[in-house]
Amino acid sequence: MNGWSSVCTLAWIIVSKYCDALPLYRQENILKRYGGSVTRTTMANSLIRLSTELRPLINLMRDHQKTGSVIHADETRIQVIKETTKSINSDKYMWVSLGGPPGQTSVVFEYDPSRGKEAPLRLFEGFSGYLQTDGYASYDAVCKQEGITQAGCFDHVRRKFLDARKGEAKPGKKVKNTCVSKANAALGKIGKLYAIEKEIGDLPPSEKAILRQQKSKPLLDDLYVWLEKNITKLEPGSLSHRAMSYALNQWPKLVVYCDNGHLDISNAAAENTIRPFAIGRKNWMFADTPERAQASALFYSLIESAKVNGLEPFDYLNHILKELPYADTVEKLEQLLPRNVKAGKE
Numbered sequence: 001m002n003g004w005s006s007v008c009t010l011a012w013i014i015v016s017k018y019c020d021a022l023p024l025y026r027q028e029n030i031l032k033r034y035g036g037s038v039t040r041t042t043m044a045n046s047l048i049r050l051s052t053e054l055r056p057l058i059n060l061m062r063d064h065q066k067t068g069s070v071i072h073a074d075e076t077r078i079q080v081i082k083e084t085t086k087s088i089n090s091d092k093y094m095w096v097s098l099g100g101p102p103g104q105t106s107v108v109f110e111y112d113p114s115r116g117k118e119a120p121l122r123l124f125e126g127f128s129g130y131l132q133t134d135g136y137a138s139y140d141a142v143c144k145q146e147g148i149t150q151a152g153c154f155d156h157v158r159r160k161f162l163d164a165r166k167g168e169a170k171p172g173k174k175v176k177n178t179c180v181s182k183a184n185a186a187l188g189k190i191g192k193l194y195a196i197e198k199e200i201g202d203l204p205p206s207e208k209a210i211l212r213q214q215k216s217k218p219l220l221d222d223l224y225v226w227l228e229k230n231i232t233k234l235e236p237g238s239l240s241h242r243a244m245s246y247a248l249n250q251w252p253k254l255v256v257y258c259d260n261g262h263l264d265i266s267n268a269a270a271e272n273t274i275r276p277f278a279i280g281r282k283n284w285m286f287a288d289t290p291e292r293a294q295a296s297a298l299f300y301s302l303i304e305s306a307k308v309n310g311l312e313p314f315d316y317l318n319h320i321l322k323e324l325p326y327a328d329t330v331e332k333l334e335q336l337l338p339r340n341v342k343a344g345k346e
Contacts, residue, residue, distance in 0.1 A: 013027060014302075019303050058301055068104070072097065072132045073123075074134065079285065106308075117140070127146055131151065132264065162187065186240075193223075231248065273304055
């Protein structure tokens with residue numbers, strides 16, 4: 001650890017920033033009020049060094065995640081000032097994956113300056129199962145390479161029809177009534193699919209799969225026929241036409257959830273997981289260097305994995321930081337994974 005800090009202090013700094021969205025400069029000011037003299041630069045450098053020591057733990061979490069049958073994935077923007085491979089104003093990305101065997105879920109964040117196919121090819125190499133995403137094309141290459149079945153997200157389809165209904169019904173805008181009515185009709189059909197998911201939400205995966213085949217599949221077949229029939233009646237380029245085109249292009253991925261009760265109708269699980277990062281980003285704004293972005297990814301991974309396993313983040317971090325110096329084998333490192341710490345408390 002560091003000469004100026006205790007394990008408890010480091011855990012508090014990490015949780016304050018990555019769980020409670022409190023930037024280091026605010027933590028510096030808080031400490032000053034109580035007579036502390038630790039600068040934000042000192043804290044940041046300490047976290048980078050600590051992240052290097054914790055990296056093997058994240059590697060184990062990534063490997064274990066791939067032993068499950070389903071991974072949810074998403075990505076979001078992050079500004080990294082001193083990224084040498086891209087300009088200061090260009091977009092860089094934080095990738096997140098959520099998955100693992102039943103009851104052993106982990107969350108892994110990873111920084112990559114690119115949003116291209118290279119990141120998924122690296123992150124999901126060796127995984128064979130279902131990868132549920134928002135339909136972004138950069139995931140296609142790894143699914144093809146690894147034989148992964150890609151599942152889509154009906155939330156994105158629904159949002160596009162909501163945008164169509166809102167945008168094409170603006171006061172004073174001259175549009176054909178069919179544009180608005182088609183968006184409403186689509187939303188009504190999609191709403192029935194979500195109603196089924198709400199009804200079967202607490203059932204075991206095997207029962208979900210059976211009921212989806214019985215109830216959801218006929219509705220999906222009807223929706224597909226309706227989309228193909230009605231897209232020709234709309235003006236190309238209209239919002240409703242775009243929404244229908246998106247749904248039809250994504251269709252093979254959208255219907256996959258009916259075949260497996262472990263899958264969801266949408267990729268909301270990944271979107272909800274990435275939300276704490278998005279909230280924190282509003283406060284700390286950017287990462288200075290790629291190293292700091294990677295350190296942030298690591299600490300978000302630990303905190304969000306602790307949360308999905310029912311562990312209090314501060315207690316979990318305090319525990320693993322105390323035990324880390326003694327974890328000199330892979331077996332001892334594995335005991336620091338959230339699922340194993342949780343099992344030890346039960």
